[in-house]
Amino acid sequence: MSTIKAVAARAGVSTATVSRALSNPEIVQPETRARVQEAIEALHYAPNHAAKSLRMLRTSKIMVMVPDVSNPFFSEVLRGAEEAAQAAGHSVLLGDTRGDESREAQYAEMLLRKEADGLIFLGHRMPPSLARVVAARGAQAPLVNACDFSAEHGVAGVHIDNARAAAEAMGLLYSMGHCRVGVIAGPLESHLTRERLAGVRRAAVAAGAERGLAVVHADYTIESGLQETTRLLAAAGRPSAVFCFSDEIAVGALSACRARGVACPAGLSIVGFDDVRYARFLDPPLTTVRQPMAEIGRTAVKLLLDILAGEPAPAEPVTLAHELVVRASTGPAA
Amino acid sequence: MSTIKAVAARAGVSTATVSRALSNPEIVQPETRARVQEAIEALHYAPNHAAKSLRMLRTSKIMVMVPDVSNPFFSEVLRGAEEAAQAAGHSVLLGDTRGDESREAQYAEMLLRKEADGLIFLGHRMPPSLARVVAARGAQAPLVNACDFSAEHGVAGVHIDNARAAAEAMGLLYSMGHCRVGVIAGPLESHLTRERLAGVRRAAVAAGAERGLAVVHADYTIESGLQETTRLLAAAGRPSAVFCFSDEIAVGALSACRARGVACPAGLSIVGFDDVRYARFLDPPLTTVRQPMAEIGRTAVKLLLDILAGEPAPAEPVTLAHELVVRASTGPAA
DNA sequence: GATGAAGATGTAAAGCATTACATCAGGGAG
DNA sequence: CTCCCTGATGTAATGCTTTACATCTTCATC
Numbered sequence A, B: 001m002s003t004i005k006a007v008a009a010r011a012g013v014s015t016a017t018v019s020r021a022l023s024n025p026e027i028v029q030p031e032t033r034a035r036v037q038e039a040i041e042a043l044h045y046a047p048n049h050a051a052k053s054l055r056m057l058r059t060s061k062i063m064v065m066v067p068d069v070s071n072p073f074f075s076e077v078l079r080g081a082e083e084a085a086q087a088a089g090h091s092v093l094l095g096d097t098r099g100d101e102s103r104e105a106q107y108a109e110m111l112l113r114k115e116a117d118g119l120i121f122l123g124h125r126m127p128p129s130l131a132r133v134v135a136a137r138g139a140q141a142p143l144v145n146a147c148d149f150s151a152e153h154g155v156a157g158v159h160i161d162n163a164r165a166a167a168e169a170m171g172l173l174y175s176m177g178h179c180r181v182g183v184i185a186g187p188l189e190s191h192l193t194r195e196r197l198a199g200v201r202r203a204a205v206a207a208g209a210e211r212g213l214a215v216v217h218a219d220y221t222i223e224s225g226l227q228e229t230t231r232l233l234a235a236a237g238r239p240s241a242v243f244c245f246s247d248e249i250a251v252g253a254l255s256a257c258r259a260r261g262v263a264c265p266a267g268l269s270i271v272g273f274d275d276v277r278y279a280r281f282l283d284p285p286l287t288t289v290r291q292p293m294a295e296i297g298r299t300a301v302k303l304l305l306d307i308l309a310g311e312p313a314p315a316e317p318v319t320l321a322h323e324l325v326v327r328a329s330t331g332p333a334a
Numbered sequence C: 001g002a003t004g005a006a007g008a009t010g011t012a013a014a015g016c017a018t019t020a021c022a023t024c025a026g027g028g029a030g
Numbered sequence D: 001c002t003c004c005c006t007g008a009t010g011t012a013a014t015g016c017t018t019t020a021c022a023t024c025t026t027c028a029t030c
Helices: A004-011 A015-023 A030-043 A049-056 A072-087 A101-112 A128-140 A162-175 A191-207 A222-234 A247-260 A293-308 B004-011 B015-023 B030-043 B049-056 B072-087 B101-112 B128-140 B162-175 B191-207 B222-234 B247-260 B293-308
Strands: A061-066 A091-096 A118-121 A143-146 A156-160 A181-185 A213-217 A241-244 A269-274 A287-290 A318-320 A323-325 B061-066 B091-096 B118-121 B143-146 B156-160 B181-185 B213-217 B241-244 B269-274 B287-290 B318-320 B323-325
Touching: A004 A015, A004 A030, A015 A030, A049 B049, A061 A072, A061 A101, A061 A293, A072 A091, A072 A247, A072 A293, A072 B072, A072 B091, A091 A101, A091 B072, A101 A118, A101 A128, A118 A293, A128 A143, A143 A293, A156 A162, A156 A293, A162 A181, A162 A191, A162 A241, A162 A269, A162 A287, A162 A323, A181 A191, A181 A222, A191 A213, A213 A222, A222 A241, A222 A247, A241 A247, A247 A269, A293 A318, B004 B015, B004 B030, B015 B030, B061 B072, B061 B101, B072 B091, B072 B247, B072 B293, B091 B101, B101 B118, B101 B128, B118 B293, B128 B143, B143 B293, B156 B162, B156 B293, B162 B181, B162 B191, B162 B241, B162 B269, B162 B287, B162 B323, B181 B191, B181 B222, B191 B213, B213 B222, B222 B241, B222 B247, B241 B247, B247 B269, B293 B318
Parallel strands: A061 A091, A061 A118, A118 A143, A143 A156, A156 A318, A181 A213, A181 A241, A241 A269, A269 A287, B061 B091, B061 B118, B118 B143, B143 B156, B156 B318, B181 B213, B181 B241, B241 B269, B269 B287
Antiparallel strands: A091 B091, A287 A323, B287 B323
16 A cells, blocks of 8 residues: 555655645645645555554544343444444444453453553443553543443443332332242342342332242343243242343243243233343233433443543433333233 | 553663563563563553554454444354454454445445454445455455355355255245245345345246245335335235245234234244344244354454465355254245 | 574664644735 | 745654564584
């Protein structure tokens, strides 16, 4: 590829002028600009990004770290993030961690090597190698935690009110007369799980149904949802409803019902979480807590770009609105 | 952040030695190496990627361009690609094009600016700005076309045998006695659509059922699947089966059936394409053509890395195995 | 003891674009 | 006519790392 030098030579100007013609066209004489333009086209010149990035100390890239791109929830958040980044002239570096700590560390390292200007992470763990950055800059560190936010991290964040959302979901079930309710939660290490469980308990207490609560833990996959639901259905005093911490888990639950010949919602009401794109197309259509996935992604990017632009970080994490979407997978207790 | 110079100064060696200690540890004396190591840790040194990349003329990044990350098919391919890239020490730059030509051009431009070493694109359009690269280097250009491959592009590619897969899907329907079959295809601009339609016709001819064929076009979304199916169901001589060119379309078809009170498969057999992760959990579980999505992603990356390593590109595009997965959404014609 | 080879480390160029500062020309004001 | 300011453009330093080549030890060999 040709360099700025070649373009300058051909146009009979200095490299400075070429650079200016590209980044500040209005300060170069129109005819000079035209000559430069001609040379650029003739030589098919495209500025080398590494050189620019080295000089400017900015990469125009943001790293987005997700536990699993192929999970419909994360891919939707990712899409929102990509959209916002792109609109702001940044591009997205994707890190799929598979929940693996060493992979997380590896991606975090990229921030230190200045391969990206900032990092958005969707998960409950904050990479230890970034601890120093956070210690030094606090919420001004170019880090945003999305979804599974914990104030302990001391970084900017965006999420929904998980406790309230969970309480509302349980409230729906209780209002329908269910008193034995299974909860298929996520792993306890996750702050998000603990938040939602707090909401669950609050609702149970309010309904005076604590004794009927059965909490089990899954890992957000369809398979584990199937397995845990099967276990709940087999137990004595089996629940008449389950609240799943993700739609994937709920799909597993539906599948377990089908396998055991339990009708939904007649035999088991099911509530999911997220409202992924196919939730409404399941049979029965899934009652679930909608998270504004794309909006979470966009907001995370916005927060990050604000931080990068040096704006004072908001003291509080951003809380977005959720919505309990009632469909046909829930019905009155028998 | 500290630079290699600072590390060198602290360790009392030259920058060359620091560099060697990092990239070629075995050629530096163990005690020197230890001193360097100490300095690196003390100063929290991490090599600046832009500088490295400028010097080496390599970025260790590959751009993956998809029409829609949140589509479960693409996100699964993406995941495979990310995995393979990461394993080979590269990282993935994500480009979500939304099928928008100008966005495609923008991402392609990044290749020219050397923001990435290579590009994998999942779509039917080859960005025009890359035409020169291809003209110059042919299949040695750092480009790989995945899924929707066309030989016209003249670049490396990976895909399944779409014509055969489509013929098999239709063959299944014909073998079940369906003679009026609707086909909800993709847009005709796409080479992949034309390939599959060729397979469809071949099967129809073989079954002597050409007259019963009704081909309509959707854009691979659930919504358009719903709409086109509704149209097919409303038409005179309505089909007893539909073959959808994606599972998303099939979800729309299922949804249309439900809306019109048509039972599946009793009233309408449905075949999808892709076998996305939730296809088996739909009700009824979807009969579909499984594409090895993650494998496609991995293979695309492998091809690209081979090209980047200067290995002679395979003369032929890689064809991976598909599989017709028969589930409960198909049944004998009434 | 001289010669050469091998191994360790240093020197400095190269990779490419941006931009502060310098320079130069032209026009307006006094 | 001279001085100064403004606007356009050039000069050169800067960002940081890698690596070819140069240098210097050290050890083995004849």
